Amino acid sequence: MIDKADTNFLLNYIRTIPDFPEPGIQFKDFTPLLGNKEALNKTSSLLVMPFKDEEVDYVAGLESRGFLLGPKLAQDLNAGFIPIRKPGKLPADTYSQKYELEYGSDSLEIHADALKKGDRVIIHDDLIATGGTVSAASKLVEKLGGIIVGFSFIMEIEFLNGTTSLDSSIPCRSLLKV
Numbered sequence: 001m002i003d004k005a006d007t008n009f010l011l012n013y014i015r016t017i018p019d020f021p022e023p024g025i026q027f028k029d030f031t032p033l034l035g036n037k038e039a040l041n042k043t044s045s046l047l048v049m050p051f052k053d054e055e056v057d058y059v060a061g062l063e064s065r066g067f068l069l070g071p072k073l074a075q076d077l078n079a080g081f082i083p084i085r086k087p088g089k090l091p092a093d094t095y096s097q098k099y100e101l102e103y104g105s106d107s108l109e110i111h112a113d114a115l116k117k118g119d120r121v122i123i124h125d126d127l128i129a130t131g132g133t134v135s136a137a138s139k140l141v142e143k144l145g146g147i148i149v150g151f152s153f154i155m156e157i158e159f160l161n162g163t164t165s166l167d168s169s170i171p172c173r174s175l176l177k178v
C-alpha cells in the first residue's frame, strides 16, 4: 500500500495548469515527476506493487500518456505492452470503440491481433477523470476476449468519481488522488 509520505513526496511533482488545453480544465501535469529520478523510480515501483503477484500477459496503455510508464510496468510484471491508440494511428487491422466526451465524441483503436482470448490484461493510463476513456479501452480488450485483471493509474481526479464507471469486481489502483 502507498503510504502518506510517498503520496506527499510524489504530489510535489504534479502541477496543475489552469485552462489547458481549454478554458475550465485544470490540467494535471506529471512531467515534473517524470523529470525527477527519485520520483520516477518511486512511481514505477509503486505502480507494480499491487499487481506483482498477478499473472499478467499484457499491460495495455492508453494514448498518449499511458505510453510513458506503461511499458515499464509491463516489463516489471514480465508482460508485453499493447498500445491502445487514437483513430488512424495503428497500421494493421483494428477494432474501434467510440466514447462520449463532454462535448462530442472520440474513439480508440486496438490491433485486432494484439491479444488472444483468455489473455490477462492490466489497463494503464496516467489519469482517470470521468472514466470514459478507460471504459472504451476495456470494451476493446474484452472484444478480443481479453480478461481485465486490473486498472492502473498514477492519478485519479477524485471529485469526478470516474472509477464508479468501472467493473467494481476488478481491482483499480491509483497512486494519487488529485
Ligand code: AMP
Pocket: 025, 026, 027, 028, 029, 062, 063, 064, 065, 125, 126, 127, 128, 129, 130, 131, 132, 133, 134, 157, 162
Ligand atoms: P476521462 O476519459 O474523462 O477519464 O479522461 C481521461 C483521459 O483524459 C486520460 O487519458 C488523461 O490523460 C486525460 N485527462 C482528462 N482530464 C485530465 C486532466 N484534468 N489533466 C490531465 N489529463 C487529463
